[in-house]
Amino acid sequence: MPILAIEALNGGISSTNIIVIHHQRSPLVQTHPSNMTVVSNNPSWWPFISYNLFCSYWAVAAGVVVYDLVLTLGQETELIWRQRWSLMTVLYLITRYIGIPFSVCVRLVVSSAGNCERKEI
Numbered sequence: 001m002p003i004l005a006i007e008a009l010n011g012g013i014s015s016t017n018i019i020v021i022h023h024q025r026s027p028l029v030q031t032h033p034s035n036m037t038v039v040s041n042n043p044s045w046w047p048f049i050s051y052n053l054f055c056s057y058w059a060v061a062a063g064v065v066v067y068d069l070v071l072t073l074g075q076e077t078e079l080i081w082r083q084r085w086s087l088m089t090v091l092y093l094i095t096r097y098i099g100i101p102f103s104v105c106v107r108l109v110v111s112s113a114g115n116c117e118r119k120e121i
Contacts, residue, residue: 051110058107065100 076096080089 054110058103062103065103 080092083089
């Protein structure tokens, strides 16, 4: 259900000044018959909320890692990949890139655990 906000310009109301705002309904918020919003504190929602928080934080962290990889790719290519390989080169590469497959595996395990499903509304 959209909410219409009409803005007055120069002391008058114009039909070109209508702003439509669409609200997404959250499954945690229900409209009470008296037209008041009720926020549920039901413990059965907690796994769903935890899963959504985990996914949000994971997405932000993945974005930061990709941003860091893109920023340092030129220096890494020049200083690591084109040089003679040594034990320190291998340790650097393991340290730098082991977190990516580990993070993806954790994300897949959490997703397959079924915490994201809410059976009843």
